[in-house]
Amino acid sequence: xxxxxxxxxxxxxxxxxxxxxxxxxxxxxxxxxxxQTMLEGMPEAQGMQNPFQEMMSDPGFMAxxxxxxxxxxxxxxxxxxxxxxxxxxRPWARYISIGYGVYSWVSVIGGxxxxxxxxxxxxxxRMAQENGFEQGPLIGGMIGGMFxxxxxxxxxxxxxxVFMLLPDVKAAFQPGWDTPPPVPPEPGY
Numbered sequence: 001x002x003x004x005x006x007x008x009x010x011x012x013x014x015x016x017x018x019x020x021x022x023x024x025x026x027x028x029x030x031x032x033x034x035x036q037t038m039l040e041g042m043p044e045a046q047g048m049q050n051p052f053q054e055m056m057s058d059p060g061f062m063a064x065x066x067x068x069x070x071x072x073x074x075x076x077x078x079x080x081x082x083x084x085x086x087x088x089x090r091p092w093a094r095y096i097s098i099g100y101g102v103y104s105w106v107s108v109i110g111g112x113x114x115x116x117x118x119x120x121x122x123x124x125x126r127m128a129q130e131n132g133f134e135q136g137p138l139i140g141g142m143i144g145g146m147f148x149x150x151x152x153x154x155x156x157x158x159x160x161x162v163f164m165l166l167p168d169v170k171a172a173f174q175p176g177w178d179t180p181p182p183v184p185p186e187p188g189y
Contacts, residue, residue, distance in 0.1 A: 004172050006163050007086050014097060017156065021076025025069060061118045068111060075103055091173040097164045104157035112150045120146065169189025 079100050085093025120142050127139070163169060 003087070003089055004169060006166070006169055007172055009090065010053060010160060010163060011083045011086035011093075013156070014079045014100075014160075016083075018076050018078075018080025018083055021072060021151035022080060025073050027077065029069060046079065058118070064114055064118060068107070071107065075100060075107070084165070089173060094164055094169070094173045097160055101157040108150055108153035108157075112146055133178060177181065 018070045019069065077094050082096035082100060086097065124139065
């Protein structure tokens, strides 16, 4: 019997998203580190107020960044392994895919809440001290970014969970799924 198309599709998607997460995360960290290093090395930037530099100096924000990055890398590696396992119809791959979906829900919602308190609240407090036309668009952008990020971040994990929990997909990972049913004996004449 053939592997269900849904399993093949999610196997490939898991591999693609897993590779993107494993490969791109170190580059994101490198770019953050380089921009921080460049700002510190620029004498003309020493007197400027830079919200990015202020966030990077906050120990709570940095702890959140390091922990979420490490967990994200581990989750991406698990997603990559699960994609390969799905293509080979390994039962553990389905469980890892389900676990990834649950982890993503917790991570995206928890990350959104932490980002609100560690990034947006200080920015709003800072903007409250300044009067200007820029406040409205900035607050609108923050709200749109937060809710958009949460909604977009939940699309793939939700679809993955729904399909991995379908009875047909679950059955494909049961032992003996790929063996044809026994043929009844021919009636004797």
